[in-house]
Amino acid sequence: MSAIQSLVRKSIQELKPYSSARDEFSGLADIYLDANESPYETNYNRYPDPHQKTLKAAIALEKGIQPNEIFIGNGSDEAIDLLIRAFCEPNQDSILITEPTYGMYSVCANINGVKISKVTLSETFEIQTDVIIKAIDESVKIIFLCSPNNPSGNLLNKEKIRELLSMYNGLVVIDEAYIDFAADPGFIPELKQFPRLAVLQTFSKAWGLAGLRIGMCFSSPEIISVLNKIKYPYNVNTISQQLCLTALQNKNDKELRVREIIKEREMLKEQLEKLPIVQKVYPTDANFLLVIFKNASDIFKSLSSSKIIVRDRSQVVLCDNCLRITVGTPKENYILLNTLKAL
């Protein structure tokens, strides 16, 4: 058994996956009477491609990797859940997270009866390799890192991540939901070097397609095949696959929007820093800003009563009096700033 196979839960190693009609016949035929679909054309009477072949080919081209290094999920949240379910034995294994971070890692672990080992990032929201290494015991099967980190916005130090990747024998998942807003290529170029690395990306943020629910996991073919083995057969619907493909074909639109958001982000940071109610705006590589206010909950309530909703993170570790503010359109940002100025 390979090193990666031996990390997989026993019941998953032994699992015989569901074989759909489209698995048993994948060629082209004239008459399909194998899946109990309706024969009448409604545009959507046929099941979607369970392997998302066309979409994977386009993503492979976009990312410079092979289709067998790609898993496509119903949002990257699906990939988070499947990674935990594939590699963590309930009531026995655990994941490690670095707080403050995205909430879904803990939620998925809790749903699956998997324990959570928590370490705190530094005051500047950086990972501390020695603290993580100390916290790792036999039970830790996956380390979740988020870079750029949500809610702090910063890219994590890549050298420190590489250090961790070389020292640790389990899986390291790097969630790069916001990587398109950072001046950094992320970890996709290093997948070949680290077979136990999995990189998560999504169409929900920079691509502007949160409603389609399409997330990606990039990893070694061995890890990807484990995810494919346990996913729901038709996990990504036909419309989402089609519209996602269209977006990839018009990737220039996305790049223009990303550039606009980055420009607005810098403007917003500069203007927020001038406000007397603002204590600090953290540096960011994402499409949001973590801001320390003098009294965050008052500001949150005032903004809400002006029908402007931001995310109150003031109860989160290292985020006292912090609000997380997503960069909006120029008009939205203008209204936000004027509302804050009037407080």
Ligand SMILES: *Cc1c(COP(=O)(O)O)cnc(C)c1O
């Ligand atoms: C928004 C976000 C996601 C996106 O999840 P989807 O299920 O793909 O919409 C993933 N990770 C982080 C850290 C996020 O902030």
